[in-house]
Amino acid sequence: MERLIEGDRRERMKKAASDDPMKLQRISELVLKHSIWLLIAWWTGGAWVLYFSDAPTLVKDLITFQGPPLAYIWIAILTATTYTLAGFMREQVCVYMCPWPRIQAALTDEWALNVTYRYDRGENRMSVKKAAELRALGQPAGDCIDCKQCVAVCPTGIDIRDGAQMDCIQCGLCIDACDTVMTKIGRPTRLIGYDNDINIHRRQEGKAPVYKLVRARTVTYAAIIAVVGGAMVYKLATRSLLDVNVLHDRNPIAIKLSDGSIRNAYTVRVLNKHGFDRVIAIDIEGPVNATVHVVGADSVTPDRPMIVIGRDQTEELRLLVTAPEENNPEKSIPVKFHVTDIGLGVVASATDNFVSP
Ligand code: SF4
Ligand code: SF4
Structure with a gap:
């Protein structure tokens, strides 16, 4: 939503840093953004309340101000929390409130393909010019130009170059950002990609990477998903109407x-x-x-x-x-x-x- 109204992250940061409250365009952008945020928060808060009730009847009652006071109170609470959490506390929700990072840490192993910075390729970090000079002399040069685009796009604000972290939600935005940079400077993409430390070490030793997709852990997960998914489909297909x-x-x-x-x-x-x-x-x-x-x-x-x-x-x-x-x-x-x-x-x-x- 912000991208549509205020532009990409770089533009937004520039605007936030030089906020001039007197600028009409800036004011209208902020009003529009917060109004849409509130609308989405109200819509999701309302939908949550409707889930627990007879939705068409409750909607009619709410519109005609005949709805139960509790429904109005809950919609107000859920609208306010959604607006605050999704609008202003995104990183905190991802890192401290969402259980996914903990679940993910328990599910993964050394062979899992997680978002990984390939330090075998990226280090030592240096400018494009310096890297070109070293390569011209036949010396090794890292591909990372330390532009920090991968950090700028990260929704949880981490630097994936510091290694695998619990805060990473595997969204892959840093992969896209770095690929764009690599394409611009004429270097191979996937400096950040889905990989693991085993393969990075193998490459450092001059060996080909190995991908073990079928292993006890993945087979077990697939079996659990199949059983649970099958049970859900069965229950859905045979549910009483x-x-x-x-x-x-x-x-x-x-x-x-x-x-x-x-x-x-x-x-x-x-x-x-x-x-x-x-x-x-x-x-x-x-x-x-x-x-x-x-x-x-x-x-x-x-x-x-x-x-x-x-x-x-x-x-x-x-x-x-x-x-x-x-x-x-x-x-x-x-x-x-x-x-x-x-x-x-x-x-x-x-x-x-x-x-x-
Ligand atoms: S986006 Fe790529 S090149 Fe830029 S700092 Fe991150 S890893 Fe390095
Ligand atoms: S995958 Fe997403 S959360 Fe993880 S480091 Fe990259 S941008 Fe951040």
Whole structure:
């Protein structure tokens, strides 16, 4: 985003060093940049909150200021943290907060191809002119001209020429930067590249580099990825497209009606993960001679409550289950809630308890 608005890193550093607050162009650049940062932060913060809710309904509620206060608070918190962390604390997030450098350090070994500065080629560092003079005399000269472009582009601000470091996130930006420099000065590219110390030492000894891609570690990782990936694909392919969750009312847990029957209330959440509307019937199993009533349902048949759930929607229902006490003398009876897609015949179930007061 900064590159689009303010130019490349060199230009940005120049502008930051000579910031003139009175310059209209500079002010408009900063306002535009921070506005877009805030917009992205708000968008990602909002998306995170929507993930935990019925997104289309919540978006509608948020726009009409009908959303729950907690949703506004969380969106504000996540927007502020994203704006701060992604805008002003990038290196700190990469180095101190992100677990990836630690994981990466545990995964790697001496044969792994990590971003590596080829010091066998780069040292001793010197200017282009000096290197050309030495080469003309048949003497060795390093390819690194110490331009520090690799450091300037590094998102974590490290110098890869100091050797492998935990802070390196293997983004490869220093490779591209150095390749550009090498091309400009007419030297072979990949002074920084994916390599390892074993090959650098082999080259120093005049031997050809060796690449061991298949080894116990890589085979094990591939097997783990295949198993975990396969399990995820299997779960995704066979996931239920109809789901139900039940929550028993806590207070009161049960009430006794004037005719002597017992009533329990539940909050039932039905999830339709299909891309079309579905007619769902609700049945219960457990308490003897029990009847079930859905409060405020779209359509209720006398003997079997039915509701319509929109595509990709979650419907939260209040269910009242009533049963005669004489038929259900136990203090607590397991009750199963079955939701059935009338069209497809698919059933999802959840269990709770029917209790006496
Ligand atoms: S970009 Fe390449 S030439 Fe420039 S300092 Fe880094 S390693 Fe050396
Ligand atoms: S790969 Fe990325 S993080 Fe690592 S040194 Fe190069 S620019 Fe920095």
